[in-house]
Amino acid sequence: MNTVRDVIRVFEEWAPPSLAVEGDRVGLMIGDWNQPVTKVLTTLDVSEEVVDEAVKTGAELIIAHHPLLFRSITSLDVANGQGPVIEKCIKHDLTVYAAHTNLDIAPGGVNDMMAEALGLTNTEVLAATGEDQLYKLVAFVPESHAEEVRQAVGDAGAGYIGGYSHCTFSASGTGTFIPGDGTDPFLGEQGKMEFADEKRMETIVPASLQQTVEAALTAAHPYEEPAYDVYPLAIPGEPYGLGRVGELPEEMTLEAFVEQVKKSYDVPFVRVVDGKTDRVKRVALLGGDGNKYWKQALSKQADVYITGDIYFHTAQDAAMDGLTMIDPGHHVEKIMKKGVQKEMQHRSQGRLQVEWLASALSTEPFRLA
Known part of the structure; x- marks a missing residue:
């Protein structure tokens, strides 16, 4: 029977922790490296409902994109905050592992999944963080x-x-x-x-x-x-980093592209910051909060920049410089649930005897009212 260590060893061949940006909390959050594993649940976030889902489906390991423990904790109140989630994981012998910016950066990771969903071609890195x-x-x-x-x-x-x-x-x-x-x-x-x-x-x-x-x-x-x-070797390798820039198969109007974004990312609405473009061919994107990378999108001559959690003043500054932006929300990174499941099913063949499950739950904290 495979252990958590066996599973993560194969996973980290794809998204090694060394790719993560400095200070990011990735890796083992809760659990035991030597715990036997038969099922793995992939999720964007680790909520109490997701933990219940893991218990119900018989998963012993949860691989999440967003770290459960991002900031240090000095006490554990099992009645409030993250306490009930952590307590339930421990009581049910659940191991939790987080792959955050390393999964964003990895080839075929979150940002490539988002680019592929839009049909982008000739993709390149938006903001380089290193070199392979x-x-x-x-x-x-x-x-x-x-x-x-x-x-x-x-x-x-x-x-x-x-x-x-x-x-x-x-x-x-x-x-x-x-x-x-x-x-x-x-x-x-x-x-x-x-x-x-x-x-x-x-x-x-x-x-x-x-x-x-x-x-x-x-x-x-x-x-x-x-x-x-x-x-x-002294010769340079391929750059790696956050976000992607690519091209649509055909140019389209901004309004048509907005509809494509909503359909591709399965969201009911988006926020649009109007710049100087009304037609779209070259697209930059960055899953999650990409506020500080809008100037890279501009320098890459993107017609549109897609990212989540756009701040008011960031929107104003980008619009004044002519950059059109689309905010589909942070939760569109949910694309990684089935994306990781598919990739790891392929990588596990002949190597791991585990079943890969994608969480069926939404961890979107907002609702329209």
Whole structure:
């Protein structure tokens, strides 16, 4: 049976905590790394109702986007505030894990989900927070398995250069080794020097995929102890960061785009800040509260900037500079519930024996009156 640690190890290959912005509270909120897991519930927020849902469905692990414990607590009143939620999690042996800005930033994460829902193409990062360090992976593989290993590491994401994938270089050589006591060598005999015809295979791996690629290499390599090296490269990697900027397949009127936003994000209304555009082609977006990034949207020549929780004075300043803004609310990040479920079902295949569930509850705190 898989444990919380097993599940999170696979999840963090996609959204490692290192991607989170400084000071963000991500990771284990409540629970036990060694707790067995058969079901995982994905949710935007951890409310008392969501905890009840987890108990009812038999989930032992909740993966949330918004951290349950964002600010330090000095006392725990189980009758008020977050107290009843925390108490119920502990009583029912529920583990809670939060992936916040690391899930926003991760390729395929919240902001990419939002961009995909609108049909945006040619997307790029809105506000860079770092760079995906590139490494050179050098593996030594017996010639009989060279193509199998090459394909495996390429399928895992190694070898991308521009628009080209599975890029490698290889050279033939001779590998030597003496299998020791207790080994079960693919080639050779214990205690005897083996001279093996091998390929030296080189490829490029981004830091975000290093663990995944190394796991693919090890799984495809026939040796008990695969020999490989990893070197940092001086050439720049792909930037990563918050928000996305992309293009619609076809230009449309602002009013038509507003309707598309409401439909794509399943919201009854949006707030619109009128700038200088009445037609939309290039769109910037940032899930959650993106008030301080409107100037990046302007510099990226976006016709419209979509984000939540727009402040009054931010709206005034952006409008004076000609930027049109659309506020669909913070809760549109609910898109991550089914998005994480789908992604992790794929990543779990052959690796985890767990069922992934998306919360059916709304944690939107507002209602129209």
